Amino acid sequence: MRYIPNSPQERAEMLREIGCATIEELFRSIPEKFRLREPLRLPAARSEAELLAFFRELAARNAAATEYAVFLGAGAYHHFIPSVVEVLISRAEFFTVYTPYQPEIAQGTLQALFEYQTLICQLTGMEVANASLYDGSTALAEAVLMAERLTHRREILMARSVHPEYREVVRTYTRTLGLNVRLMEYDPETGSLQARTVTPSAETAAVIVQSPNFFGVIEDLEAIAARAHEVGALFIVVITEPISLGLLRPPGELGADIVVGEGQSFGIPLSFGGPSLGIFATRERFVRQMPGRIVGQAFDAQGRRGFVMTLATREQYIRRERATSNICTSQELCAIMAAIYLSTMGPRGLRDVAEQNAQKAAYLAREIARQSGFRLRFSGSHFNEFVVHSEHPVALVLERLRERKILGGLPLERYYPELRECFLVCVTEAIPRSAIETYVRVLDEL
Amino acid sequence: MRMATYPEDCLYTREHEWIRVEDDVGVIGITDYAQEALGDIVYVELPSVGDHFSQGEPFGNVESVKAVSELYMPVSGEVVEINEDLAESPQLVNEDPYGDGWMVKITLSDPTELETLMSASEYEEYVKEERQKEK
Numbered sequence: 001m002r003y004i005p006n007s008p009q010e011r012a013e014m015l016r017e018i019g020c021a022t023i024e025e026l027f028r029s030i031p032e033k034f035r036l037r038e039p040l041r042l043p044a045a046r047s048e049a050e051l052l053a054f055f056r057e058l059a060a061r062n063a064a065a066t067e068y069a070v071f072l073g074a075g076a077y078h079h080f081i082p083s084v085v086e087v088l089i090s091r092a093e094f095f096t097v098y099t100p101y102q103p104e105i106a107q108g109t110l111q112a113l114f115e116y117q118t119l120i121c122q123l124t125g126m127e128v129a130n131a132s133l134y135d136g137s138t139a140l141a142e143a144v145l146m147a148e149r150l151t152h153r154r155e156i157l158m159a160r161s162v163h164p165e166y167r168e169v170v171r172t173y174t175r176t177l178g179l180n181v182r183l184m185e186y187d188p189e190t191g192s193l194q195a196r197t198v199t200p201s202a203e204t205a206a207v208i209v210q211s212p213n214f215f216g217v218i219e220d221l222e223a224i225a226a227r228a229h230e231v232g233a234l235f236i237v238v239i240t241e242p243i244s245l246g247l248l249r250p251p252g253e254l255g256a257d258i259v260v261g262e263g264q265s266f267g268i269p270l271s272f273g274g275p276s277l278g279i280f281a282t283r284e285r286f287v288r289q290m291p292g293r294i295v296g297q298a299f300d301a302q303g304r305r306g307f308v309m310t311l312a313t314r315e316q317y318i319r320r321e322r323a324t325s326n327i328c329t330s331q332e333l334c335a336i337m338a339a340i341y342l343s344t345m346g347p348r349g350l351r352d353v354a355e356q357n358a359q360k361a362a363y364l365a366r367e368i369a370r371q372s373g374f375r376l377r378f379s380g381s382h383f384n385e386f387v388v389h390s391e392h393p394v395a396l397v398l399e400r401l402r403e404r405k406i407l408g409g410l411p412l413e414r415y416y417p418e419l420r421e422c423f424l425v426c427v428t429e430a431i432p433r434s435a436i437e438t439y440v441r442v443l444d445e446l
Numbered sequence: 447m448r449m450a451t452y453p454e455d456c457l458y459t460r461e462h463e464w465i466r467v468e469d470d471v472g473v474i475g476i477t478d479y480a481q482e483a484l485g486d487i488v489y490v491e492l493p494s495v496g497d498h499f500s501q502g503e504p505f506g507n508v509e510s511v512k513a514v515s516e517l518y519m520p521v522s523g524e525v526v527e528i529n530e531d532l533a534e535s536p537q538l539v540n541e542d543p544y545g546d547g548w549m550v551k552i553t554l555s556d557p558t559e560l561e562t563l564m565s566a567s568e569y570e571e572y573v574k575e576e577r578q579k580e581k
Contacts, residue, residue, distance in 0.1 A: 288489065288509075313514045322507075322516070 065270055069406045069435035073385045073426025074214065075136065075163050075240045076273070077265045079353070080430045085267040085340045094336055099329070100295075103308045110307035113295045113332065116339035123245045123342075124259040125252025126281035130292035132335040133278030133327060136262030137166040140208070140238055141173035142280065142291045142325060143258045147206035147234045149289045149324075154179055155203045157233075159193045161186040161213035163240055164415040170208075179205075191215040191378025191387065195223035200233045206258075210238035211251070214415075215424065216361075216385025217378055218248065225255025234258060241265060242279065243428075244383045246354025258282045267341025268334050277334040288314065291325030356429040357384035364427050364436050371443045377422050385426045387412065387419070392446050394423050400442050406435060408442075450478040450573070453544050457520065457560055458569035464544065465520040467560065474520060475548040476508065476539065479573045484510040487539045490532040492549060497525045501559050505550065508539065521559040523552035 006014075011023070020026045027035065046054065070078040089095065093108055100106030100113075113131045120129035133139045144156055156174065158167060160183045167183075174181055187194050193209055200207055207228035211219035221237060228235040237251040239261030251259045263277030264270070282290055288311065296310030316323035345353065361384040368374050373391035390397050394411045401408035409423035416422075427436070456464040462480035465472045481487065489509040499505045504516040505525070528550050532538060539547035554560075564572060 288491070313509060313512070319514055322514075 125250025127284040129281035131330040135276040137169040139260035139278035151205040153205035158208040162210040190380035191217040192380040198227040204233040206234045212383040216382040217380035221254040246350035266338035361427040452566040457563035492528045522555045527551040
């Protein structure tokens with residue numbers, strides 16, 4: 001949005017035009033007691049040079065991912081981003097558009113979004129994907145509402161190993177709707193959800209599982225899907241680390257009815273927490289209950305291919321309170337970044353990155369487990385994250401690592417009180433071998 | 447323009463649904479005027495057999511290339527059958543609104559509600575007024 005300044009003379013002209021003698025008269029509908037009588041307490045104006053120096057100093061206080069070795073994951077991942085992503089996304093045609101309501105002037109944007117949807121379908125093994133939602137957590141909450149619309153059932157079964165903040169968002173969405181969210185415990189040995197402990201009923205709208213789960217452990221999706229489908233419940237799969245799809249079988253092949261997740265790993269920088277990218281894909285037969293915006297391929301009267309927003313008749317700006325969902329927007333720029341990233345990597349490149357993540361994580365996990373006082377908490381297979389149990393206080397371990405410019409992991413006590421002695425470690429391809437070696441040396445010195 | 451038709455054996459609502467009662471069962475659809483106003487119909491969302499609706503309550507919706515519109519129950523009743531063919535062939539509503547394009551069959555819970563509906567000639571007059579308003 002542009003800041004439009006105006007002079008005292010222009011203000012006087014505008015007041016005259018609308019028939020107000022003073023600015024006070026314009027604001028008379030605001031009760032007296034709410035009006036500010038003295039000037040705002042603001043610091044004195046600074047020169048441009050002073051402002052730049054001020055913000056440079058402020059920015060220098062941040063700990064950037066370029067300066068530290070980041071072993072943090074838990075829903076936001078530090079991956080290498082090829083330069084081509086930033087170059088292409090900075091083109092004005094992509095960077096400045098908002099909503100492609102007019103297909104006749106937005107074919108490039110629409111086609112890029114269509115390609116994004118196609119890539120998401122291929123990766124997840126699903127039939128339709130929308131043009132994205134805000135982030136992974138709101139995508140999950142929308143999936144829950146969609147399951148309720150499709151099944152007219154009121155109970156949701158969610159694994160406790162789903163990202164704790166995603167679970168919070170689901171609670172926020174469902175609290176006032178009278179939906180009952182029941183949590184399913186993880187197995188304390190493996191860290192995974194055992195299919196036999198999944199007990200949906202004829203009242204269950206959906207069973208929700210994350211894989212790899214919050215502990216990095218890969219779930220047996222096929223077995224859990226079967227449990228859900230036995231009673232006619234939908235199976236929702238959450239993915240917070242979509243790089244894993246370079247190696248793991250797509251959830252669509254394992255019985256998922258809805259796949260949601262976070263797409264930040266696909267070429268989108270961490271940026272201190274956003275913006276990110278909500279992935280949403282489902283079966284074609286459910287498309288009319290899918291939230292968000294969808295771009296479709298169409299043909300004009302001369303048979304030429306084109307792209308248009310489709311099913312918009314069910315969106316909120318047209319259907320108001322009867323709309324499928326409150327969401328009628330998308331993270332367009334981030335979705336296009338993901339499309340560029342995935343096109344750049346290609347199937348083999350994505351597989352390579354996924355393998356590097358898995359191998360580096362396996363290497364560090366093995367090395368940590370060899371240090372006295374440390375062991376892996378769970379025995380289940382993991383991708384690029386794993387939980388470490390420490391006999392030393394977790395805060396002390398992480399402090400020692402931080403002194404060596406290493407962000408060593410996420411303490412789990414805040415989310416799982418029973419894992420007070422544990423922290424979550426993530427290793428991506430962006431971690432140099434030297435940092436892994438320093439990590440191990442620090443633990444050894446404890 | 448082709449003249450829209452309104453069969454004598456149906457009763458009509460102000461929301462442009464029709465109902466034809468045969469042996470205690472009411473067959474319900476949308477009128478010729480409605481299908482023409484909506485344009486090409488691409489999807490019809492219907493309730494499940496056994497669902498109960500009061501008079502005037504929405505029981506589904508019809509999606510055309512222009513809009514998604516609610517369907518309203520002409521009288522109270524329980525759904526005993528839905529037109530499964532509309533899932534594959536929603537254009538039947540455009541082609542044959544009073545025949546193959548029917549939507550649901552219901553058992554009436556209060557047949558006296560039929561008295562609140564319009565006859566074919568009353569509806570024709572009502573549509574004329576609606577068209578007048580459009581102009």
